[in-house]
Amino acid sequence: MASSSLDTIAQAAHARWGTPASRAAGPADAILDQLPAVVLEPTTVPMLADMLRWANADKVAVVPRGAGTKLTWGRTPPRIGAVLATTRIDGSIDHCAGDLTATVPAGARLEEVNAALAREGQWLPLDPRLADRATIGGIVATNDSGPRRQKHGTPRDLIIGAEMALVDGRTAKAGGRVVKNVAGYDLARLLCGSFGALAIITRATFKLAPRPPASRTIVASAPQARPLADLALALLSSPLTPAAIELQSRPDRLLLRFETTEAAANQQAAAAEALCGAHGVDASMVSGDAEAAVWREHQADLSSADGTLVRVAVLPAQVGDVLGHAERVAAQHALECRVAGRIALGVVYARIGAGEHTRPSPESLRAAIDALRQNAWARGGSAVVVSVDPAIGHVVDPWGDVGDALPLMRALKARFDPNGILNAGHGPGNI
């Protein structure tokens, strides 16, 4: 990293782009108490690329930012020279309804994109955390998704093309605007979950889905999580096609959502209710406003910034054991821990120590995460710290062991970002 002080960086940026494209950082721009030297808010992609070229030449550490909803995820870069925001870049949503595709600027919010697509009865079926604020660029960069992942997958499954700015100031594209396309390397998918460590996404093209005409949700309750895990597995081996199978904690419930035609939604909900009965699990169906309320509440819980959030991924059939293990770990370290999420995909989120009174000591948090991680590893899975309680900060390694492909990931990082200016140390595996 350059030795230039934060002031020098800010002066250089102001001199080049002036206000408002370059401005001093305010308290709202801090990331876990670190203030960037300067906030760059380009209005065009060429301007963004030019800023990146400058940062690269002067070795200024850059943190790309959309709405800023996920900046505390993973490890914060050791130094933040410039925050480079995508949200002021002009660009319209190019919706090709007949092709079931849309090309959208990275700085567009998912909610505004879906409002536009709804005019033609279509949507980008992603429901990640803070979906009302999160931008397309941030969602792609973190490959974040929500309950509907069960049916629709993650951004990686829906992206068909991307445009990006490279550190040397050039822009490049990969993929295209057609759903089926195998020309060239799939850089668009590579950028999914790259945490901005390789390039800055400026536009992305997605395959869309028609908005389902009807939705029903079965709320299945049990005194413990275990029968719910069994129920989730039984659903996987049934012909039912839920859009979401979500575990909730305290009270322990499963939310089973069916989004399809009216008759099919009713039929599937009824079949799911019967399956619950066969597993001795209480079930009730909700629709309309009541259904919307159930999901709003669940999304708010998933989106909460409280505590430390750890994503544990194992095989679907192992989730029951993982839930039991998490409970024992929490008890052992006297921690508050709730587990929720995509139980039938084997991807659940443990929220540890939410709230003032339950904040764990750094030692017990670290010990708990290590225990969750060891248990997941032993099963061929992983435990990744998604977001950490800012009061505890850097006591934990967010990623854990990345395995024998780490040198290859580092080699990729070195090719795309030889000076290591892009979210340095913040990318997956701390690359």
Next chain:
Amino acid sequence: MDQRFLDELGAVVAPGGLLTDAADLFTYESDALVHLRATPGAVVLPVSADEVQAVVRLCHRAGVPFVARGHGTGLSGGALPVEDGVVIGLSRLNRILDVDIPNLRVTVEPGVTNLEITRRVSPFGCYYAPDPSSQIVCSIGGNIAENSGGAHCLKYGFTVHHVLGVEAVLPNGDNVHIGGAALDLPGLDLLSVIVGSEGTLAVVTKATLRILRRPEAVLTLLAGFESIDLAGEAVSAIIGRGIVPAAVEMMDRLTIQAAEAAVQPRFPDANAVLIVELDGPQAEVDEQFAVVESVCRAQGATSMEIARDQAHRERIWRGRKAAFAAMGRVSPNYYVQDGVVPRTKLPEVLRRIRDLEARSGLRIGNVFHAGDGNLHPLICYDASVPGQAEHAEKVASEILLYCIEAGGSLTGEHGVGADKKAYMPKMFSTDDLDAMHLVRCAFDPAGLCNPGKVFPTPRLCGEVPGPYRQHPLERAGVVERF
């Protein structure tokens, strides 16, 4: 090829695993794109991942280029050998290692055929979704290299959506685990570039795949139309009504006739047929099918036939899947093209193809995955007429340009390989290709893993780690270092 190197190769593979006789090498001179041929110096047929690794290590040490090959069904010359290089044939790595029904996973070696997986999990009510037309013979390793699709991509995606993890040998001989049976393993998503890399980044020795539960109901409709345009409008109307069919296939008169002559699917006498398949929960399929039927009727379908059982459905699909091979019944030779257009541009591009057909004097059959705009024009020619093969190739290239001009792609599923690399600059800028090349250099700085494919001009990576050594392509005068 250097005898000492050959001896070393022979020593690391099981007996019978090294082929050097001209007659043996002949089989490996091309993949299914037979007009591109090259004679490798040796072919190795490893029986284990360890043997693959040992072979790659030797190649890396000696600076010998190598090409991994599955069952040789590729249509873009992706497995075309490097002259005097090594071909690593993976057909003997053909074990299904694990079938995990509760978690819907299978783990296989690369030489397992696509259909074998479905056959194995079928008794459990499961199947493997990607279904390229060559699925009876093509290998999973080849599917991963090409990111193979098939007829059901619109709803179920491609190979990249169904591969969860691989074990692979990198071009430097290191063995790596990428992804795995569990989702969301931490790190960059290297799997997304390995799948579809056309064998240029690594040699996959094991893959964990996602399998799916068979849908509760499947309904297949075969409808005849007076024109391709009317059939195309029916497809637009179906998608416009919010229905994503499991498959939508279209064939024109020439390909219908060919299929009829070859496998007798008993298609209607029409200028175009549409195969629409819906699958999912019974109630959903029933509701959507009523819509599809009324749409086809409104668009003037001249006939409609509904397959409600497996045997009937198989007969219809046999007609579609045999379409390429069937062209041999109506033309001595034919050239298979693979291009993609945004679906809404289909009528426009098909009109251009019809004009081209009239202008070129060559018959062009059209089979396509109408749901996702993937065209497979079949250009008929007679190789015994001097110049006609070259003419057919030119006609095929012109169709590619139509696809790119319409905002599509130069390949939807067959890959770029050696065949289409010259067209990459029509679709991608130098900067785009440079960005892709960064990936290539991270995986294979020495440029030994299937060189000469995908990228339009051979190029080197600069700063090759280790002492300078003249690259084999440099030595041959094919490339310059810059």
